[in-house]
Amino acid sequence: MENKFQKNDLREVDYSSSGNDFNTLYGLSSGVEEAILLTINKKNRQGLIKLVAPLHPADQADMIERLSVEKLNSFLNLLGKALDPEVLVYLDHNVQEKVIDFIGTKALARAIPELHSDDAIEILEELEEKDRNVVIKQLPKANRILVEEALSFPESSAGRLMQREFLAFPENWTVGQTIEHMRTQPQDEEENFYSIYIIDPGHRLLGVISLSKLLSAKTQIKLNDLMQINPRSVHVETDQEEVALLFQQYGLVNMPVIDLADRLLGVIIVDDIVDVINEEVEEDLQGLAGVSDFSIRSSFIETAKGRFSWLILNMFTAILASSVIGLFQEEIEKLVALAVLMPIVASMGGNAGTQTVTVAVRALATRQLDYSNLQKFVLKETWVGLINGIIFSFLSVLLAYLWFGDKQIAIIMGLAMIANLLFAGILGTLIPLTLEKFKIDPAISSSVFLTTATDVIGFFTFLGLSALVIL
Numbered sequence: 284m285e286n287k288f289q290k291n292d293l294r295e296v297d298y299s300s301s302g303n304d305f306n307t308l309y310g311l312s313s314g315v316e317e318a319i320l321l322t323i324n325k326k327n328r329q330g331l332i333k334l335v336a337p338l339h340p341a342d343q344a345d346m347i348e349r350l351s352v353e354k355l356n357s358f359l360n361l362l363g364k365a366l367d368p369e370v371l372v373y374l375d376h377n378v379q380e381k382v383i384d385f386i387g388t389k390a391l392a393r394a395i396p397e398l399h400s401d402d403a404i405e406i407l408e409e410l411e412e413k414d415r416n417v418v419i420k421q422l423p424k425a426n427r428i429l430v431e432e433a434l435s436f437p438e439s440s441a442g443r444l445m446q447r448e449f450l451a452f453p454e455n456w457t458v459g460q461t462i463e464h465m466r467t468q469p470q471d472e473e474e475n476f477y478s479i480y481i482i483d484p485g486h487r488l489l490g491v492i493s494l495s496k497l498l499s500a501k502t503q504i505k506l507n508d509l510m511q512i513n514p515r516s517v518h519v520e521t522d523q524e525e526v527a528l529l530f531q532q533y534g535l536v537n538m539p540v541i542d543l544a545d546r547l548l549g550v551i552i553v554d555d556i557v558d559v560i561n562e563e564v565e566e567d568l569q570g571l572a573g574v575s576d577f578s579i580r581s582s583f584i585e586t587a588k589g590r591f592s593w594l595i596l597n598m599f600t601a602i603l604a605s606s607v608i609g610l611f612q613e614e615i616e617k618l619v620a621l622a623v624l625m626p627i628v629a630s631m632g633g634n635a636g637t638q639t640v641t642v643a644v645r646a647l648a649t650r651q652l653d654y655s656n657l658q659k660f661v662l663k664e665t666w667v668g669l670i671n672g673i674i675f676s677f678l679s680v681l682l683a684y685l686w687f688g689d690k691q692i693a694i695i696m697g698l699a700m701i702a703n704l705l706f707a708g709i710l711g712t713l714i715p716l717t718l719e720k721f722k723i724d725p726a727i728s729s730s731v732f733l734t735t736a737t738d739v740i741g742f743f744t745f746l747g748l749s750a751l752v753i754l
Contacts, residue, residue, distance in 0.1 A: 368394030392421035445549030459502030632703035632737030639711025668708020
């Protein structure tokens, strides 16, 4: 009875991706997910393997991330050695850590040789040093040498990003020889090759030929007559952010990685660059928001600890802004309107400055902003701040007058609005540029300094003018 029920369950699962529903583009449909949960509950190992095997490793990883801790343990227990090692590559770091803890270092050491070299390095560099050393010692000698060499390169460098699987041939080979060699030599069906590389006997990079150009050429042509000489390449220690900018700038799909002697060491593929671009953008956004290593799967303790330092810094800067208000305590007591209106001035300055900071930080990250166009950028943002200040000053004057019926307060609020939005535009450019000059990440620190500055300027201008003119 049980076997019949399981057979019917599996038969009803729909893996098709037809139709116009966006969700059908992905292998992990709601029906598949429900069937997997059912097989886990019934501890049906063969049924689970049949359901999971057709899924792409990314979909399998997605399924794992949706499981509770208890169901995850059952899932891994049932799959055992049937777990596709490539699934580890697609897992969120926190979940990946749990899976590795469960399967153990021996199983991870067996899985590493089955992965692309760049994926293997990405997993290993996330491990604690003690665990990483244990895994490396258990690797086959050839894999161990490649892994140790890759980990010797700086973190977030091209050497960590490259894969060691590529096609390289001598310059005197013909197109026919090359294609025949590629046909006869066994290749991993999952490998992605977009170009072949031409090297000399010392393994130095001489040129590159795209596969489309190779396949469309006559068989008797020699590779040195077909290759593009002086191909664009990067040094093994080049920062991954610089590599990503080159891919974006020149529309590349792959790029060779060389050492100081121009020897070809590996190739960076565009799919890895997509990950780098996402990581860099995510870091900038998290830095501006004051969160680091954000994950919806992080524990509440980890999340709270990660945000504490930012919040404590914000508290001290808020105290600084409040101390400015304290200077005008008597004036505020005499005129309640000041207490009502002054947050508007400060808030508008902070929001306007944040807009400018966001543009400046992203421009710095993508190398669009440097000292050659610095003056033009600062001038433009200053004019934007001034124009917005004038426009919103009219709105502020109208608001204050309708609210309190006092012309003097209305005019003072308008003047304070102009001053604060003007300084917000100027400071929104100068603060990240100054931090960049002193080798401080502007994405992380800019918003704290900016918010404090606009609060202080907004409060001081509005309250100072009110004390001088009205009181």
